[in-house]
Amino acid sequence: MLTVPPLRKPVLPGAWRAAAEAPTRWSCVLRLRQDGHEIRVRAERCAAGRLRATYPVGAHDVEVRILDDCPQHLLTQLLRTLTLSLWAADPSCRRTVYAAPAGDLDRIGAAEDAGFRHVVDVDLGQDELGLLVAEPEWVTGGDADHDRVPGT
Template sequence: MATAPDAQPALGEPRLGGRWVLRALARPPYGLRRERTYSVRAAEGGPELFLRLHRVPDHPLRDCYPFGAHDLAVGLTLPGADETRAGGGPGPAARLLRDLVPALFALDPGCRRVIAAPDEDDTATQLALESGGFRRIAEADLPGGSVVLFAAEPPGIARLSTALDDMPH
């Protein structure tokens, strides 16, 4: 099937190594794969998490910030309301995100930002995102309701100063 020259490539499968078991759940039979859905479980066992990957240009988040053509959106469904482990350590979703984000940047070297947008009332997912290395950046209204935007960037971009005095002029 031919694609337009500016069309984004299909999403590949992130390589998470042996620490995670990733199982594809939904795949469009034809055309470009603009969304991928997975069931993910730690290799040593534990709760099943559900992960959705989208390209931001094909997602309602495109209206919320000045996205890059290769930016990715992550949707995460947690198994229960409590994401932290007893003793306060990061739960499985935060550990997954710490492995997933570098895998996504490796999957598409043109990606400059991975975005997540949990509902504003979903504090468990917000905590998992923060514990998983995402920064809270803004709140936004989408057709389905209000969300909190979180972003993760590759280290080379995250270290760049955004102070006006540091900008070339």
């Protein structure tokens, strides 16, 4: 059985202001504000959440779920900033996961612009999602070409 560590609340730099709501041991809802926009985001350990059986989760993996409408021009910035903040709060975090509705090319594109890559599509029963992941450089070893077999 996988031991899931508590989720540490990320501290967002720059123009984003954040307040935590409804924290649990493995998740929290962040109410983020910037430029007149307010967006709620749920950060949750994947091993304790809805994605636990969808891929080989790591104990420190975190899903970032946007709960409110997020203007397209802010989504990339939000995902990038939040991911870096989660990694700073937990240096053992190997993966930040963003689950976009399958086929939603705008959200998938925004996540890819934030440094995420599409890994797999999953069916959660009521939702079909495309899982995108961002991994710190210490995990990828600086090799961003994930579609190439090493040594070829």
